[in-house]
Amino acid sequence: MSPEPSSESPADRFAELLALSRAGKRLPVEQWHPGHCGHSDMRIAADGTWFHAGSPIGRRELVKLFSSILRREPDGSHVLVTPAEKLDIDVEDAPFVAVEADCEGEGQARRILFRLNTDDVIACGPDHRLDVRVAADGTPRPYLHVRGGLMALVNRPSFYALADLALAEGAQPPGLWSGGAFFPFMQGSDDAA
Structure with a gap:
């Protein structure tokens, strides 16, 4: 409608x-x-x-x-x-905040689901990319594309849990697969594998 x-x-x-x-x-x-x-x-x-x-x-x-x-x-x-x-x-920053992350599957078959502060659930993938930027102080600033150029800042606990998973898997550069796309956690890395 x-x-x-x-x-x-x-x-x-x-x-x-x-x-x-x-x-x-x-x-x-x-x-x-x-x-x-x-x-x-x-x-x-x-x-x-x-x-x-x-x-x-x-x-x-x-x-x-x-x-x-x-x-x-x-x-x-x-x-x-x-x-x-x-x-x-x-x-002030991003209009949404991703307050939870949950993973289904492993490796290239993984799907990462994010719950926003509005209770919307977004599946990370080619249409909803995870973009990790580096702030002026050197800390990572992970953003999830929600829709039409609108972004969600991924909260620290969710991002750190995903970073721990990426480090445990040993991918180089560090990052995770979701929805058939690879999302590196380092600025300047390739966008997809």
């Missing part, structure tokens, strides 16, 4: 988007191109906490709804978009 602009009230459109989000439907944000309406007065902190007007958003369901209408623009900025409006949102 692709909601289209209509004569419904904003509250009716919001209720429709909420129902789609609750049903686990991916909203077609890339197909919505309303005029820019300003800033949302929202930001996503580096730890994944969502804020509105300086206060944390406490309702998890509301965060999940907002995350479902989040889009990254070609210029790298982030917006919340509906069929009727587009609002800027500040993102």
